[in-house]
Amino acid sequence: MAIDEAITLKKLEVFLAFMTHNNMARVSESLGQSTVSVHRALHSLEEALRCPLFKRAGRQLIPLPAAYSFVEYAQRACEECEEGVRKVREAAGFNATRLKIGALYSLTLRCIPQLLIGLKSRRPDLDIDLTLGSNRELLQQLADGRLDAIVIGLHGPNDNQALAAVPLFHDEVLLAAPLHSPYAGRRQVDLRDFRAEKFVALNAGFATAQDFDRCFERAGFLPRIVMRAPDIFSLINLVSGGVGYSLLPGRVGEFSPRLTLVPLEATYAARQVITLLLPKSRERDPKLLALAAECRMVGRRNRTMPA
Missing domain, CATH: 1.10.10.10 (Winged helix-like DNA-binding domain superfamily/Winged helix DNA-binding domain)
Structure with missing residues (x-):
């Protein structure tokens, strides 16, 4: 019946x-x-x-x-x-007390700790799992539902209609050099002066790796890459050790006292927008509402500052 x-x-x-x-x-x-x-x-x-x-x-x-x-x-x-x-x-993760967040390695000095401390003050009941990876890896895990939200670097406004975005701050891409480099201390550098220099770069999939390629495309030549690194920490150590130059976001400057960052001329300038991304289908999830609110707070405090 x-x-x-x-x-x-x-x-x-x-x-x-x-x-x-x-x-x-x-x-x-x-x-x-x-x-x-x-x-x-x-x-x-x-x-x-x-x-x-x-x-x-x-x-x-x-x-x-x-x-x-x-x-x-x-x-x-x-x-x-x-x-x-x-x-x-x-x-679907809406009522659980566990929140799975993904982030870039380069955000672990200030941004992510600051964000998680604020989030825990809002929601003390939350257990938080943090996954670090590249833009490509984190976006895939978000799409697969293995992560609830991610904080990554974008090169402009979010164009994925399935994701809601909360920008935190902008970060400039700079020349990374060891302290003893003849380029250290300069006000600006022209990438065309580096045709004969050695470079180290991140593996594909990172936002910074994309910026590296775009900057040299504007400079009109392919850099001499002697080594690629799987993460930002390894890359910083390679640059600090004098293996080669690289292009890195300003937020990594405090990771190593043996590293100096020099601005690029405006012709080659690149900027990352550090952004929280979460599924629009879960925008009303109380856990993600709290995370988005804390990201807006962090964004107001760090709008133009590296973190």
Whole structure:
């Protein structure tokens, strides 16, 4: 037997409320509905069941045996639906107390610790898992649902319609050189002066690796890359050790006292927008709302400062 489409959970809730209070005015008050709406819902439920539930005594409704018989099943239906919604939201990560965040290695000095401390003050109940990786890796894990949100570097506004974005700050890409380099201390450098120099670079997939390629494309030549590194820390050590020059964002300057960063001439300038990305389908998740709010706070404090 097919269930009549007029039998809805909302009508079952009205029915159960009436069977509890047995008073139209109290039901109206408890549900925040008018007495007319309550009466209409009960009458519509009777019609959909094709069975009377109440007898009328003036303006009063008196439950019939059928109504008392139906209470158990209506209660079970509402409870099962409520439990199903809870389970589904939990499976989707909405009700869980664990938040999985992805971030770039280069954000672990100030930005991410600052962000996580603020988030924990907002939501002390949260357990946070932090995954570090490249732009490419983190975006894939976000798309696969293995991460709830990521903080990465973009080269402009977010163009992924499935993701919501919260910008935190901008960061300039600079020439990275060891302290003893003849270029250290200059106000600006022209990349065309580096045709004969050795360079080290990040593996593909990092935002900084993309910036490296774009800057040299503007300079009109391919740099002599003697080594590639799997992460920003290894790259900083290679530059500090004199293996070669590189192009790095300003936020990494404090990672090594043996590293100096020199601005590029405007012709080759590149900028990263450090941005929180999260699925639009989960924008109302309380955990992600708290994370986005904290990112906006960090953004206001660090709008033009490396972090």
